Amino acid sequence: MAYLLQKSMVAKVVGVSVFMLLAACSSDQRYKRQVNGNEEYLKAPGLSSLNSPSGMILPVQTGDYEIPVATSKGSVGKGLDIRPPAQPLALLDGSRSQYAGDTAVIQLENSAQNRDLWSKVVAVVQSKGYTIASRQDGGQTLNTDWVQWTRADEDLQYRGRYQVSLRTEGYQTSLMVKSLGLEQQGNAVTAPAIVQRYTVSMLNSVAQGIEQLNSDQASKTAAGQTADLSVISGADESGLPLLVVRSPYAVVWQHLPAALEKIRMKVKDTSRPLGTLSVTYDAPGSGTWDDLGVKDPDLINGDYKLQVGDLGNRSTLQFTDPKGHTLTQAQNDALVAVFQAAFSQTSSK
Numbered sequence: 430m431a432y433l434l435q436k437s438m439v440a441k442v443v444g445v446s447v448f449m450l451l452a453a454c455s456s457d458q459r460y461k462r463q464v465n466g467n468e469e470y471l472k473a474p475g476l477s478s479l480n481s482p483s484g485m486i487l488p489v490q491t492g493d494y495e496i497p498v499a500t501s502k503g504s505v506g507k508g509l510d511i512r513p514p515a516q517p518l519a520l521l522d523g524s525r526s527q528y529a530g531d532t533a534v535i536q537l538e539n540s541a542q543n544r545d546l547w548s549k550v551v552a553v554v555q556s557k558g559y560t561i562a563s564r565q566d567g568g569q570t571l572n573t574d575w576v577q578w579t580r581a582d583e584d585l586q587y588r589g590r591y592q593v594s595l596r597t598e599g600y601q602t603s604l605m606v607k608s609l610g611l612e613q614q615g616n617a618v619t620a621p622a623i624v625q626r627y628t629v630s631m632l633n634s635v636a637q638g639i640e641q642l643n644s645d646q647a648s649k650t651a652a653g654q655t656a657d658l659s660v661i662s663g664a665d666e667s668g669l670p671l672l673v674v675r676s677p678y679a680v681v682w683q684h685l686p687a688a689l690e691k692i693r694m695k696v697k698d699t700s701r702p703l704g705t706l707s708v709t710y711d712a713p714g715s716g717t718w719d720d721l722g723v724k725d726p727d728l729i730n731g732d733y734k735l736q737v738g739d740l741g742n743r744s745t746l747q748f749t750d751p752k753g754h755t756l757t758q759a760q761n762d763a764l765v766a767v768f769q770a771a772f773s774q775t776s777s778k
Contacts, residue, residue: 553638
C-alpha cells in the first residue's frame with residue numbers, strides 16, 4: 430500500500446511538472462520571431478593579422494579584396510526579430526501606400542466613390558471599437574484613445590494612440606495615420622520597427638473597413654441595375670487580346686465567380702481593389718460545352734491569372750495562362766462565346 434501511494438504521488442508530481450512546462454511553452458511566443466537554424470556562425474573567430482615566416486615576401490597589399498571590419502550593435506541569433514517590416518496595404522481602388530517617419534499614408538484619387546470618405550473613416554473607427562478622444566470634422570482629423578492590440582506573435586501586448594486624418598491636395602486625397610504614443614505594460618516604446626508595425630496596423634484596419642463599405646455599397650448598386658453582360662473581343666493599349674463586357678465593374682465582379690464556375694474555373698484568390706483573380710482550370714467534358722451551346726476553347730489545365738479592368742460603363746477581362754503568357758487571339762475569341770453563354774445563364778437566375 431505504501432508503495433502504491435508513493436508511486437501515485439510521483440505520478441502526480443510528474444504530471445503537474447509536465448503541465449507547468451507545457452503552459453510555460455504555450456505562453457512563450459518568441460519562437461514565432463526567431464530564426465530557425467544553426468547558430469554556429471556566432472562562434473566564428475574574428476579576423477586576425479597574417480603572420481608570415483621570416484624571409485617570405487608577401488604580395489603587395491591592396492584593398493581590392495580586403496574584408497572591412499564591421500561592428501554590429503543589433504541583436505543576433507535567437508534575439509533577432511526576423512519579422513519583416515510592416516507595410517501599409519493599398520486596399521482602396523486606385524490607391525498607393527507608403528510609410529515615412531511615424532506616419533502611414535494611403536493616397537487615392539478624388540473619385541465619386543471617395544466624396545464622403547471622411548464620414549466613412551469615422552464610421553469605421555467607431556465600428557472597430559476604437560474610442561475617439563477628440564474629433565474635428567472641419568479639419569477632417571480625429572485622435573483615438575488607447576487602442577489595445579492583440580497579436581499571437583507577442584509575449585506582452587502593446588497599446589497605442591493615433592491621429593487619423595484626411596488631406597486633399599489637387600486631385601489626390603491622403604488617408605494618414607500618425608502614431609501619438611505606443612506602450613507595453615505602461616512603458617513607452619520608441620523602437621522604430623515596432624512603432625511602424627502598429628501604426629501600419631491601424632491604417633490597414635481603417636482602410637480594410639472603408640474597402641468593405643465601398644464593396645457593400647457597390648454590391649447594392651449592382652443589385653439594382655439591369656445587367657447587360659454582352660461580351661466582345663478587344664485589345665489593350667499594347668495590342669494584347671482581352672474580353673470587353675458591356676457592364677460596369679461592380680456588376681461584372683458580382684456575376685464573374687458564378688460564370689467562372691460554369692466553365693470549371695475554380696476561384697482560389699481574389700482582390701477586388703486590384704481587380705485580380707487566381708483560378709484553376711480543369712477542362713470539363715463535352716457535356717458542359719453542349720449545355721452552354723459553345724465550342725471547347727481548348728485551354729490547357731492549370732493555374733490562370735485573371736485581370737479585371739474598370740472602364741466606367743465597360744469592364745475588361747484579360748487572362749494569363751499557367752506559363753505566364755496572355756491568351757492568344759484565337760483563344761480569346763473562343764472565350765467570347767463561352768463567357769457570353771456563362772453570363773447569360775448566371776444572370777438569368
